[in-house]
Amino acid sequence: MNTAAYYRSSTNLQKDSIETQREMIRMFSIQNGYLIEEEYEEPGISARKNSLKERSELQRLIMNIRKGRVKSLLVYKRDRLARKAHEHMELYYLFKKYQVNVKYVADNEKPTSYDAMGEMMELMVAAMNERDGKQISDRIIDTTIANFESGKTIGKLGVYGYQLSEDKSKILRNEEELELVKKIFNEWNQGYFENVNMFTTWLNDHGYTKSGKNWTKGSVISTLEQPLYYGMHIRNWRNEPRKKQRESLAIITLEEFELANKLLEEKEAKKKIKPVIKEKKILLLDKLIICRECERVALKQSNSIYIRNEMDRQGFLLKTYLKSKNNKDLYTYECRKHKICIEAETVEEEIFREAVDFFREMVSEHYNGLYMRFLKPNLQLIKKEIKEKEREKEILEEAFVDLTSVWINKETKQSLKQLQEIQKQMKVIATKIEDLKSKEYAYSFRKKEVDGIKGILKDLDSLEYNQKRYLVQDVIEEILVNGDLYTIVFKHPFLQKEGEISWKDS
Numbered sequence: 001m002n003t004a005a006y007y008r009s010s011t012n013l014q015k016d017s018i019e020t021q022r023e024m025i026r027m028f029s030i031q032n033g034y035l036i037e038e039e040y041e042e043p044g045i046s047a048r049k050n051s052l053k054e055r056s057e058l059q060r061l062i063m064n065i066r067k068g069r070v071k072s073l074l075v076y077k078r079d080r081l082a083r084k085a086h087e088h089m090e091l092y093y094l095f096k097k098y099q100v101n102v103k104y105v106a107d108n109e110k111p112t113s114y115d116a117m118g119e120m121m122e123l124m125v126a127a128m129n130e131r132d133g134k135q136i137s138d139r140i141i142d143t144t145i146a147n148f149e150s151g152k153t154i155g156k157l158g159v160y161g162y163q164l165s166e167d168k169s170k171i172l173r174n175e176e177e178l179e180l181v182k183k184i185f186n187e188w189n190q191g192y193f194e195n196v197n198m199f200t201t202w203l204n205d206h207g208y209t210k211s212g213k214n215w216t217k218g219s220v221i222s223t224l225e226q227p228l229y230y231g232m233h234i235r236n237w238r239n240e241p242r243k244k245q246r247e248s249l250a251i252i253t254l255e256e257f258e259l260a261n262k263l264l265e266e267k268e269a270k271k272k273i274k275p276v277i278k279e280k281k282i283l284l285l286d287k288l289i290i291c292r293e294c295e296r297v298a299l300k301q302s303n304s305i306y307i308r309n310e311m312d313r314q315g316f317l318l319k320t321y322l323k324s325k326n327n328k329d330l331y332t333y334e335c336r337k338h339k340i341c342i343e344a345e346t347v348e349e350e351i352f353r354e355a356v357d358f359f360r361e362m363v364s365e366h367y368n369g370l371y372m373r374f375l376k377p378n379l380q381l382i383k384k385e386i387k388e389k390e391r392e393k394e395i396l397e398e399a400f401v402d403l404t405s406v407w408i409n410k411e412t413k414q415s416l417k418q419l420q421e422i423q424k425q426m427k428v429i430a431t432k433i434e435d436l437k438s439k440e441y442a443y444s445f446r447k448k449e450v451d452g453i454k455g456i457l458k459d460l461d462s463l464e465y466n467q468k469r470y471l472v473q474d475v476i477e478e479i480l481v482n483g484d485l486y487t488i489v490f491k492h493p494f495l496q497k498e499g500e501i502s503w504k505d506s
Contacts, residue, residue: 088126
């Protein structure tokens with residue numbers, strides 16, 4: 001296969017569209033010497049509502065392109081292939097990869113080109129087609145809404161007790177079914193039933209069926225919530241309800257409908273109380289305390305209730321536990337092998353104070369000097385470089401606009417080559433500016449972050465447990481335990497501090 005043709009219409013209402021496209025493409029093929037060997041036709045398929053993967057004929061075409069069976073493709077207009085910009089470009093890159101000779105036969109369609117300018121043009125066309133498709137869709141929806149609210153059209157119905165006439169211009173009543181619906185409202189509104197399940201069972205036990213089948217809880221609720229039974233037809237467009245009064249269809253009053261839904265809300269609100277699942281607590285010194293003798297991270301323990309296991313930095317298998325004491329959660333750090341068991345409350349506050357003292361000293365006494373010596377000058381240099389690069393970008397953009405005007409008026413290889421070169425330079429500069437701005441943000445944010453922490457450290461009692469944990473984990477590398485002594489190894493810059501603490505043997 002060498003040449004294929006593709007046709008698509010958005011709705012079945014556009015039944016003449018396919019034939020029009022076929023006629024135009026056949027005329028083009030005869031005039032330009034193309035022999036159409038296979039046609040791909042998708043009538044009534046919306047390119048906005050259906051993705052590329054949901055369009056079987058288009059998928060068949062794509063498969064044949066990948067197999068090298070399609071060398072030339074004839075299409076009426078670009079929007080026949082795709083309405084979404086990203087799908088438009090996906091197809092463009094596919095055609096480019098397999099060097100498909102795509103011909104759009106409509107008069108106002110520009111030829112396909114696989115160079116830089118061609119890609120730029122396809123991007124613009126893709127955006128315009130997506131916008132146009134949305135505008136068309138919006139106009140169709142607006143027309144449909146107007147016709148519904150004026151009573152010209154009804155649309156989908158699917159309500160028990162009613163059906164559409166053959167020409168779909170009227171809603172017909174099924175009096176037998178509507179009598180049962182009235183019975184349902186009357187019985188439910190008595191308030192005797194504890195919940196919908198009991199009412200559903202009562203209906204089925206008394207031989208009341210819905211189209212020969214038993215009622216379900218869902219079908220009963222949908223019946224009680226259907227406003228058409230009091231004469232109000234409601235349909236939704238754009239997540240917004242649209243209403244049309246149809247008094248001739250009412251079988252109950254608005255008051256009866258509201259009572260039924262009030263009872264429904266009250267009785268269904270009585271849900272079973274779900275058991276509260278306690279969140280697993282991540283301790284302040286989680287994965288920091290290490291037994292110096294075995295280099296194993298100290299563990300949390302409980303009454304043999306296994307929670308999870310992990311691997312520490314040396315590769316030892318860790319088990320995490322939690323135990324209870326006087327009906328309260330008691331968290332511990334322990335190494336069973338060396339009979340070490342430290343209660344969290346005993347050690348965490350002291351370690352936290354050590355961490356805070358270290359961090360306060362580092363921030364208060366050393367940070368400003370560090371900022372003045374390193375961060376501030378670098379931040380100033382980055383801002384200066386950003387300004388220079390942005391000016392370079394502006395100059396290139398102006399040159400690009402001027403050259404584009406020249407190229408449009410008189411297409412030459414030289415001007416096209418210059419445009420491509422400028423485009424490359426613009427991309428390089430844009431990437432450089434983005435990198436510089438990321439660095440600028442990082443430097444600025446770091447100072448704001450530390451300034452914020454300075455404020456927090458003024459009121460330690462107000463810190464929540466997780467905030468304390470974040471601070472400790474950021475400052476401390478590890479806590480080595482040996483006997484009744486501990487050594488804190490700080491991350492910045494790996495300073496150590498020794499202390500003594502007592503714990504209970506396990």
